Amino acid sequence: MIDYFIDFFEKYDYPKQAIKDLLSSYQTLLSNQDAYSIFEAIVKQYELDDRFIIKNCYPQLEEVASKTNLSPYTIYLLFFLSLSKITKEKYIAKNYSIEIFYESMADLKYKMLECYKINNIYGNRVPWWEDGFFDLTRVALGRLQYEIVEQDTTLVIGGHLISKGDSVINMHIPSSGPLTVQDCMDSFCKAAEFYKEYFKERPTVFVCHSWLLFPHHLEFLPKDSNILNFMKLFTIYNTEFDEKKSDLWRIFYNEENKPISELPRTTSLQRAYADWLLNSKPVGCGKGIFLFQDGKIIS
The missing domain is CATH 3.40.630.120 (Aminopeptidase)
Structure with missing residues (x-):
């Protein structure tokens, strides 16, 4: 699986630090027999059971995170990376082009980079979002x-x-x-x-x-x-x-809760939104x- 991860990371040009952190975390998972047995069983269930509902396994993945002292966000991403090897075969079996598979799996990187910007962790903070790509209802x-x-x-x-x-x-x-x-x-x-x-x-x-x-x-x-x-x-x-301004994180990331006068103004979008908010809009x-x-x- 590690060789598969490395090939995957290279294909999508993952940041070097992300690769280092994720491979290290996977080694930590492998070294914990109890945690890895849970993790492996879930991956196997996804492979064998077409009725498998991904969201139902999140409590077990959180247990894996607790046993390994890794962030649940990291475990979620390692989980989806592990599934992706199987997902590729599911896409092929459904006559989806390999291009659609690769474009769909690119979402793991997008969400990883968001997670890093907000939580300073290379992981996935919205596992529920990825379900559709892995049960083939979203492409x-x-x-x-x-x-x-x-x-x-x-x-x-x-x-x-x-x-x-x-x-x-x-x-x-x-x-x-x-x-x-x-x-x-x-x-x-x-x-x-x-x-x-x-x-x-x-x-x-x-x-x-x-x-x-x-x-x-x-x-x-x-x-x-x-x-x-x-x-x-x-x-x-x-x-x-x-x-509640629940989408401001998409613009200001981990600085969304700062006083309006202190919001970052690096991009034109940030500047426009900061000015708009200053006017109580x-x-x-x-x-x-x-x-x-x-x-x-x-x-």
């Missing part, structure tokens, strides 16, 4: 990630009725670099092809529920912002205000939708 296709969900509201978009309960493609935006319209359009094309069985001859319906779609961004983000360009792809049909998220056909957004 990455280029810049974005997708899954089929039921539409939550009946809407008429561009003359097309989208009923509550209809199958639609829900998208997620990983923290993997610039969010350009061209990269998104390329990804939408891949998703429309991947999920074509759900829509037949009808336009493909995409939805997104994200802080990126907060309509008030139009009031304070730079006019050339990639976020604004992304927002403009959607019809935003619902706005939610968040008094609200934050939140939005729900958006668009129809896609023949490589274009049609409404």
